[in-house]
Amino acid sequence: MSEIKYTLQEKDLSFFNNHQFMQTAAAKKAMRRHYATIPAFIGLIMLFVWFYLQDTLTAMWLAIGGVTWGFGAPLMIRWGANKRAMALYKPEDLKRVLGTYTLRVDPNELVEISAAGESRIAWKDVLRIEPAKNYAFIFVSIDSAIIIPRKSVIEGDLLAFYKEVESHIESAS
Numbered sequence: 001m002s003e004i005k006y007t008l009q010e011k012d013l014s015f016f017n018n019h020q021f022m023q024t025a026a027a028k029k030a031m032r033r034h035y036a037t038i039p040a041f042i043g044l045i046m047l048f049v050w051f052y053l054q055d056t057l058t059a060m061w062l063a064i065g066g067v068t069w070g071f072g073a074p075l076m077i078r079w080g081a082n083k084r085a086m087a088l089y090k091p092e093d094l095k096r097v098l099g100t101y102t103l104r105v106d107p108n109e110l111v112e113i114s115a116a117g118e119s120r121i122a123w124k125d126v127l128r129i130e131p132a133k134n135y136a137f138i139f140v141s142i143d144s145a146i147i148i149p150r151k152s153v154i155e156g157d158l159l160a161f162y163k164e165v166e167s168h169i170e171s172a173s
Contacts, residue, residue, distance in 0.1 A: 002164045003104040004148070004156030010086075010098060012135070012149045017085035018078055019132060020143060027081070034073035042066035100154070103138075103146065105164050110138070112146065123172035129165050136162055 021027050043066050050059035089097070102113040110121045127139040136158065137145040150158060 001105055001107075002156065002161040003102065004158055004161045005100065005102045005154045006148055007100050007152040007154065008098050008147055008149065009152070010094065012147050012152075013089075013094075013097065014082050014086060015132075015135060016137065016145065016147045018082055019135075019137070021078070021081045021085070027077075030077060031074050034077065035070055038073070039066040039070035042069060101146075103148070103161070105161065105168060110146075110165065110168075123168045126165075126169050126172070129162060129169060131162070138165060 022031070042062055046059045046062035046066065049055050049062060096116050099115050104111040104113070106120075109123060110126060112119045112121065121140055125140060127141070130137045130139060130145075134150050136148040136150065138148070139145040148158065
């Protein structure tokens with residue numbers, strides 16, 4: 001029976017919202033368009049201006065614009081999506097969601113203890129556990145998960161906890 005204790009902050013919630021946004025087909029398409037397609041089109045115009053019109057200064061500005069678009073537009077898309085997602089949370093919701101959590105693996109359920117109280121999630125209701133670079137997400141529905149930031153684990157072994165949760169999910173399905 002594993003147990004971990006961790007602190008959830010607003011930046012962790014933002015990361016999860018961004019992670020979920022980047023998994024959608026529309027976001028992937030928009031990112032591909034803004035990372036590559038539009039800068040490539042600007043690059044073709046730049047090559048035309050440079051070789052055909054012999055205008056080096058304009059070609060240089062087009063190159064700078066293409067590179068700026070390729071890096072800046074995706075950042076702006078992510079920033080806007082994060083801003084819209086965080087605007088959905090009321091201040092009292094944030095107070096309830098953020099804070100210190102304790103997760104405990106019981107044979108029949110996952111127990112989550114927070115300042116809001118204790119909740120129990122049956123293993124058959126847990127969809128999957130998904131690792132990210134600095135996080136682990138325990139999905140309890142398609143668009144909601146228990147967010148575990150690796151850097152803010154106060155007590156317990158996250159790797160052992162992860163393996164135990166994964167084995168319980170597999171045995172429940």
